Amino acid sequence: MKTEAEREDKERIKREKMRKLESPIPFVIVLRNWIFGKRRPDIFTRITFIANLVIWMLFLIWSGFSYFAVNSRDWILQQKGIRVTSIINERGTELGFENGVFMDRMETASLIAIVCWLVFFVGLVLLYRKKRIFVYFSIVPLLAYVALNSIYLGFAYFIEDITLFDKILILISLLSLSISVFMMRSGGENTGSSFFGVPTEEDVPETT
Numbered sequence: 001m002k003t004e005a006e007r008e009d010k011e012r013i014k015r016e017k018m019r020k021l022e023s024p025i026p027f028v029i030v031l032r033n034w035i036f037g038k039r040r041p042d043i044f045t046r047i048t049f050i051a052n053l054v055i056w057m058l059f060l061i062w063s064g065f066s067y068f069a070v071n072s073r074d075w076i077l078q079q080k081g082i083r084v085t086s087i088i089n090e091r092g093t094e095l096g097f098e099n100g101v102f103m104d105r106m107e108t109a110s111l112i113a114i115v116c117w118l119v120f121f122v123g124l125v126l127l128y129r130k131k132r133i134f135v136y137f138s139i140v141p142l143l144a145y146v147a148l149n150s151i152y153l154g155f156a157y158f159i160e161d162i163t164l165f166d167k168i169l170i171l172i173s174l175l176s177l178s179i180s181v182f183m184m185r186s187g188g189e190n191t192g193s194s195f196f197g198v199p200t201e202e203d204v205p206e207t208t
Contacts, residue, residue, distance in 0.1 A: 041130050044183065048176045049128045052138070055169045056124060059145075060117040067110040070103075095156050102153075109148050116141040116148070127177070132184055139177050146170060 040046070069076065073084035085103065092102020123138025150158035 041128055045127065045130065045180060048180050049124055051176060052120075052124055052127075052173050055173050056117060056120055058169065059166075060114070060121075063110060063113040063117055066106075067114060070106050070110050091161075095154050095160075097154075105153055109153055112148055113145060116145045127180060130184065132181075135177070135181050139174065139181075142170065142173055142177070 041049075069084055070088070073088075076082050076084050088103050088106055089099055092105075093099065095102065097105070119137055119141040123134045123136070123141070126134035126137055146158075149162055
């Protein structure tokens, strides 16, 4: 049998939970903890995360804009009078592509670029959680994005059409992430591979 004090304590806890659910703040905190975990990483990891988060946002917005422009060229022509098809085909001819080929590649490349940057965000989450596997979700899609623009669209496109600012951002991202990989391997701090914060064999200390 529960005592009166136990019942009152249970009711009090229930009321507190209901009060928290009435505000969106606890949900945001729970969501943040679920994604990024409760432990804050070291200062270098936080700086790397924030810098790459800004880079991710810029490139994702630009990739989304490119995808919209390429796939909505008829609408843009009707609404704004801008001949996107002619502009892209002319540029493709200048880069050595046959008529229409560059347009098809731009459509594919813009979609793949969005996928690369979405995967890149997963890598940033894993970086913040200090998981070594972040390299496969950050550096790999970043290199894939570079290959997409330098091989699939042509090296001339990468040199002439990708701005110096974009190249500097990509270089900063690669260098900072590479340093993070080195620091994790040398430091060995919280390098388990669980995404949801469940301790792995690397996280759990051995018992004798």
